[in-house]
Every structure is written in C-alpha cells, then in structure tokens.
Amino acid sequence: MKNFTSRSALKFSALVLSAGLAVTLNGCDSLTGGGDAKQNAGAGMHRMPQVGIQKAEPTQVPNTLSFTGRAVPFTIAEVRPQVDGIITERLFEEGQHVSKGDILYKIDDETYQALYDNAQAEIKKSQALLTNAELKVKRNQRLVKINAVSEQVLDDALATLREAKANLEANKAALKTASINLERTKIKAPVSGMIGRSSFTKGALVMNNQAEVMATIQQLDPIYVDFSVPSYYAAILKRAMKKNPEMNIEKFPVTITFDNGEKYEHTGHIKLSEFSVDESTDTIILRTEFDNPDTQLLPGMFIRGSVMTGYHKDVYLVPSLSLSRDTLGHAFVMVLAQDGTVTVRPVKEKGLYKESWVITDGLQPGDQIIVKGLQFIRPGIKAAVMGAKPDAAPSATKAPENAKEGK
Structure with a gap:
C-alpha cells in the first residue's frame, strides 16, 4: 500500500513539473516573440483580395431578332392521273431529281x-x-x-x-x-424538284381525280423557311425601315444557326410578313427564302434564325459570368472604384452577344468592371487589381557615418 502511494505521488509531481515547464516556455515566447505575432496578425488584417478587371469601353453590336421556324418547299406538286387506266411503266427513281416535263408513268x-x-x-x-x-x-x-x-x-x-x-x-x-x-396517258412531272416515294406500281389501276397521290415532287432550291415570330417584331421591322429609308423588308439579311452552333453558309432574305396575327399565339408568319444547292435544308426541319435590323450603339459588353441578379431579377455588376472600394452598379442589359451581356445603361467609359475573384469580395471592402504593382514603400533612413560602431 505504501509503495502504491509513493508511485502515485511521483506521477503527480512529474505532471506538475511538466505543466510548470510549459507555462515557463510560453512566457518566454510571449516575451521574446510577441512582436512577431502582432506583426503577422497585422499583415493578415491588411491583406486585400485580388480581383481581375475589365475597363468599360463603348462599342456597337448588331441589333438582331431571333426566332424559330420550319423549312417549307419552294414548290410542291402532287402527281395524280388525269385519265383512267392501268399503269404499264414507271420511269423514275424514287428520291431522285426530276425535271419539268419528264415522263414519270405510262398508262395503257x-x-x-x-x-x-x-x-x-x-x-x-x-x-x-x-x-x-x-x-x-x-x-x-x-x-x-x-x-x-x-x-x-x-x-x-x-x-x-x-x-x-x-x-x-x-x-x-x-x-x-x-x-x-x-x-395524258404519259404522266409528266409538272415541276422540277426532288420526287418522293411512288404510291403505285406497274399494273395498278388509277382513275381520274382520285384522292390518293401517286407521288410528290418538291422544289428545294431555293427553299422557304417560315418563322413564327411575336407580333411586336413587325413593329420593330417597320421602325428599322423608317430609320433606313433605302432598305425595304426584303433587304434585311436573315441567318440560320444549326443545333450544333454552326452557321448556315447562305444568307436569306424576307419574302413577306403576314398581315394577320394568330390570336391564339399572338404571332405572325415571317416567310424567308434561302438558296439550298446542297439540300442541307429539308422540308419540315426545325430551324433557328435571326435577322439584323441595325446596330446598338454606345453599349458595353460584359462577360456573362460577371453579371448577377438580385432577388427581384434586377441586373447588376461589381465595379472597383478609383480608391479600390468594391461597389455595386445596377445596369440594364439587352441580351447576350457572343457570350457577353450587352449593357445599355448603368456604366460609364473607364469603369473598372470586376470579372475575376468575385467570390472573394463584397460591397464596401477594398480590393487590389491582379498583377498591379504595389505602391513603393518609403526607403529606410540611413544612419550617419559617425554613428557606426558607436562613434
């Protein structure tokens, strides 16, 4: 029992001695290294976030209207017999081009x-x-x-x-x-174009004015694309024509973009704009015409198009990720003031142009728009520009020559 008590006393003494040594060492650190700790803390407090900026420069971008539609044959003809009889020959290959006047079928x-x-x-x-x-x-x-x-x-x-x-x-x-x-026992192609499947074969009986079509011919070069556009687009086009009296509606260039982002190589033009509005959708049909020599555009194809009506002048381009919106949907950007303070700038945007927002109001030439490091800032704090040289620190005063070595 005595031995157990002695061993317990020794362990307690060792613990007390260790604690005292630790307190002594901490005290020494506080005496000798306290200045360095405060200096490091001060440096952490004054370290500013780095941001990338883009200076606002006024420019101009095309004013385009975007819409969707479908391709429609330039000419479509349904081949039907005009006399009764039995087909003795079919003289065309399905899916091939035929010319006006070519004999397609022969009837007995x-x-x-x-x-x-x-x-x-x-x-x-x-x-x-x-x-x-x-x-x-x-x-x-x-x-x-x-x-x-x-x-x-x-x-x-x-x-x-x-x-x-x-x-x-x-x-x-x-x-x-x-x-x-x-x-008429020789059934001829009424128009030139691509002929589809034949619904009748040799030996079939056909009759004058029958409902069923023997074959369909579609002229695809040129080709129409009918776009369904909001009715107010018509007013925009009219205003654009008033600004450019020498241009009529057919002179506005129309471009097509495929789903993979590629542009169609041929530019189209507007043929007509419907004079009535679809009450159920509040849209009108804008018919456009495109050259289609390689038959890239096929009837029924869903197509995205746009028409340029002029230019937006004195606007600013801001990278898409640099524009944010508040809870009400209002757009704003972060701007670095001349004194390095981060500020919020409400802006008005006019849509995207080549992955940049088109800003029509809210910016001034030379404004420093923050485009990088947005996650490290908030309004009111100071920030530094990435890569900018810091202000030169004042040089240390040289000691006089006679002060050296205690002289």
Whole structure:
C-alpha cells in the first residue's frame, strides 16, 4: 500500500513539473516573440483580395431578332392521273431529281389511241360533207337565177352547208380532246424538284381525280423557311425601315444557326410578313427564302434564325459570368472604384452577344468592371487589381557615418 502511494505521488509531481515547464516556455515566447505575432496578425488584417478587371469601353453590336421556324418547299406538286387506266411503266427513281416535263408513268393507251383515230376519221367525214354542201349551194344559186328551182331549195342547201361547217368544228374539238387524253396517258412531272416515294406500281389501276397521290415532287432550291415570330417584331421591322429609308423588308439579311452552333453558309432574305396575327399565339408568319444547292435544308426541319435590323450603339459588353441578379431579377455588376472600394452598379442589359451581356445603361467609359475573384469580395471592402504593382514603400533612413560602431 505504501509503495502504491509513493508511485502515485511521483506521477503527480512529474505532471506538475511538466505543466510548470510549459507555462515557463510560453512566457518566454510571449516575451521574446510577441512582436512577431502582432506583426503577422497585422499583415493578415491588411491583406486585400485580388480581383481581375475589365475597363468599360463603348462599342456597337448588331441589333438582331431571333426566332424559330420550319423549312417549307419552294414548290410542291402532287402527281395524280388525269385519265383512267392501268399503269404499264414507271420511269423514275424514287428520291431522285426530276425535271419539268419528264415522263414519270405510262398508262395503257390503246383505248385513247382508238378514240383519237376515230376523231380523225370523223373530221375527214365532216370535210367531205362540207364540200358536198358547198357544191349544192353553188348549183342551186345558178338554178334560182333562171327559176329552175325554188328559193326554198336554195335555203335548204344553205342550211345544210351551215350544218356541215358546225359538224366539222365539233369534230375538230373532239379530235383535240382525244389528243389531250392520249397525251395524258404519259404522266409528266409538272415541276422540277426532288420526287418522293411512288404510291403505285406497274399494273395498278388509277382513275381520274382520285384522292390518293401517286407521288410528290418538291422544289428545294431555293427553299422557304417560315418563322413564327411575336407580333411586336413587325413593329420593330417597320421602325428599322423608317430609320433606313433605302432598305425595304426584303433587304434585311436573315441567318440560320444549326443545333450544333454552326452557321448556315447562305444568307436569306424576307419574302413577306403576314398581315394577320394568330390570336391564339399572338404571332405572325415571317416567310424567308434561302438558296439550298446542297439540300442541307429539308422540308419540315426545325430551324433557328435571326435577322439584323441595325446596330446598338454606345453599349458595353460584359462577360456573362460577371453579371448577377438580385432577388427581384434586377441586373447588376461589381465595379472597383478609383480608391479600390468594391461597389455595386445596377445596369440594364439587352441580351447576350457572343457570350457577353450587352449593357445599355448603368456604366460609364473607364469603369473598372470586376470579372475575376468575385467570390472573394463584397460591397464596401477594398480590393487590389491582379498583377498591379504595389505602391513603393518609403526607403529606410540611413544612419550617419559617425554613428557606426558607436562613434
């Protein structure tokens, strides 16, 4: 029991001695290093955050209106038969270009050829009857003069002549109709363009004025793009035309941007603007026309477009990440004042241009817009510009020569 008490006393003494040594060392540190600690603390207190700035410079950017729409064929023609019959040949490849007048299908023409031949024979018959009627009239005219026949006989001869002439004209019209129907057994392309799938094959029976389309031809070069735009865009375009009297609506350039960000190489122009507004969507249709030699634009394709109506002048460009908004949605940027104080500057923006916000109000030339280090600052604190040289510190006063070595 005594040994246990002695060992406990020794341990307690050791702990007390260690604590005393630690207090002594801390006291020494406070006596010898206190000045350095205060100096380090002061340096930490005066260290300012570094920020990157961009000086505000007025510039001009294109004033563009953006919208979406779909491509529409320049010309579209649905091929249907104009006579009844059975298809004997199909003379085109599906999906290929056809020219106006190319024969697409042939219909069995035996019946129509027979009708044409009969119409020709009827004309020859009518011509013979007409010749005979003319001879009778001439003969009766001589006989009437010598009272060999009555005038009634001459009148009958003249009526027969007139009837023969009318029959000849009717038969000529019948021949023309037969010729047209015979020609229509060759179904031709009404326009030039790309032809789609054929709905009928060789041996199929087709009928005049049938509802089902045999094939569809679409002219794709040039091609229309119909954009659905807000109705107030029409007012903007009219104001732009008033500012530029030499420009009409067709001279405003229209550009297309694909979903991958690439620009379409051909610039289009406005063909027309609808005169009525869709009440359900408050939009109008803006029809534009583009060259399409490589058929990059296809009917029904969803397209993003824009039209330039002029320029925004005396505006400022601010990187997209440098503009923030408050809880009410008002835009602002952080500006570094001349004395290095961070301030909040409310601004008005007009949308994005090449990944920068277009600022129309709130900035002045030479303003230092903070574009880097925004996470380290807040309004009212001081900040330093990244890479800026600090002000030169005052040089230490040299000791006089006679003060050296205690002299």
